[in-house]
Amino acid sequence: MRIIYSAVFYFLLPLIFGRLLWRSIKAPEYRNRYWERLGLYRRNFEGPFIWFHAVSVGEAEAAFPLIKRLQQDYPAKKFLITTTTPTGSARVQAVLADSVAHVYLPYDTPGSVARFIAAFSPEIGVIMETEIWPNLFAACEAKGVPICIVNARLSDKSARGYAKIPSLIKPALACVSQIAAQTKEDAERFVSIGAERERIQSVGNLKFDIDFDPQFLDRGKQLKQEYFAGRFVWIIASTHKNEEAIILSLYPKLKASIPELLLLLVPRHPERFSEVERLIVSNDLKPITRSSGLKCADETDVFLLDSMGELKLFYAAADLAFVGGSMVPVGGHNILEPAALGVPVMFGPYMDNFREIQSNVLAVEAAVQCFNEAEILSNVNYFHQNPTARDALVQKGLQFVADNKGAMEKIVILIGSLIGCNKGER
DSSP, X not given: OHHHHHHHXXXXXXXXXXXXXXXXXXXXXXXXXXXXXXXXOSSOOXXXXXXXXXXXXXXXXXXXHHHHHHHHHOXXXXXEEEXXXXXXXXXXXXXXXXXXXXXXXXXXXXXXXXXXXHHHOXXXXXXXXXXXXXXXXXXXXXXXXXXXXXXXXXXXXXHHHHHTOHHHHHHHHXXXXXXXXXXXXXXXXXXXXXXXXXXXXXXXXXXXXXXXXXXXXXXXHHHHHHHSTXXXXXXXXXXXXXXXXXXXXXXXXXXXXXXXXXXXXXXXXXGGHHHHHHHHHHTTOOEEEGGGTOOOOTTOOEEEOOXXXXXXXXXXXXXXXXXXXXXXXXXXXXXXXXXXXXXXXXXXXXXXXXXXXXHHHHHTTOSEEOOSHXXXXXXXXXXXXXXXXHHHHHHHHHHHHHHTOOHHHHHHHHHHHHTTOOOSOO
C-alpha cells in the first residue's frame, strides 16, 4: 500500500507546488525555501539532533516550553525543529532563534525523507499532536530512530478518515515507539486505527503547563496604559474568515451601552491582515494597526494586531477575551493562554478540537460559551457591568489551568527514556 501511496504523492507534487505558489500570492513566504520540502539544504548540518516536528503555530507554541526544558536537561544535545507553515517557521525563529536548527518538514516521498534523515541524523523524532507520515515513519524505523507522538490528539473525524486506509496507517503506527495522548478518549481512538495499546499512555495536555513571568504581566498592563488608556478592551483572537464580520456587526450595539469599548482584533493568518482591515473600514469603523505604531485615539473603534508573536502580550492588555475559530466550524483555538494570563474567556459553539477542555472548563464555570450573536452581546455587557463576576471568572480560569498541569513532567520522562536508544545505522 505504501508503494501506491508514494507513487500518488510523486504524481501530485506538481499540484502541491502549484498550491504553494498560489498561496504565495497573499503570503510570499510560501515560495521561500521550497527546496527544503524536498529534503534539499543549502548548508551542512552536523548531527545527531533531537528532532521536533510542530506543523504550525499552535503546535509550536505548545512545544516551546518542552523544548526549552529539554535544552536545560540535555545541554550537550543539538535540537532540530521542523514546521510545515511559514507562520510556524516564523514563531520558531522568533522564540528559539539560533538555539535550534530549523527547516521545513520534507514532503512524504521516499527520496525526500531519506535526504532529510541523512542530513540531520536524528537521534529521536518527537511529533507534536497528530501527524502520521508513512514514508517518514518507515524511514526512521529502518534507521533505528525512535518516534514518539506527544500531546497526541485524534478527533472522531480524523479517526474515521484514517480507519478507511488501515493497510497504510497501521504499519506507520507500528513504527511509533510511544504515543503520549492528551486524553483517554484520544488514546482509544489511536487504538481504533491500529496503534498498539501498550505503546500508548494518557498524560494530559501540554498546553496547561504554561507559566508567565510576573514581568510579562506587567508589560501587558503597561501596554494597555500606553495604547488603550481609559478603554474597555475586548480582544477577539485567532479569528477566521466570516468571524470578523460577526463581531464587527455587533460593535455598534455594544458601543451604545459601552462607550469606552475597543475591539482588539487578531486574525489567525497574516495573509488576511489587509483583507480584515478593509472589512473594518467597510463597516464604517475606524481602525488602527499595530504596524502603524500609532496609539488609539478616542475615535478609534478597532485595534488590528497585524503582527506575529504578540498575541499573549496583548491578551495581558485586555479586559475580556473571545477566542476565535469557534464561531465558524473550524474547531476552536487555545483558550488556556488567556485563562492563564488572568483574562476572562468566552468562546463560540464550534470547539471540536478542544472537546475535553470545553467540557471541563464549562463544568467548573471557568469560561463562557456563546452559541449565537445574542449571547455574545449579553455576556459582553454583563461582564462589563459586573467587575465582581469578571474577577470570579478570572480566578476560576486560573485555578482550572493550575489544576490540570503535569503533562510536561511525564513527557520529559518519556522522551528521556528514548534518547540515545536508537540502534540503526547513521
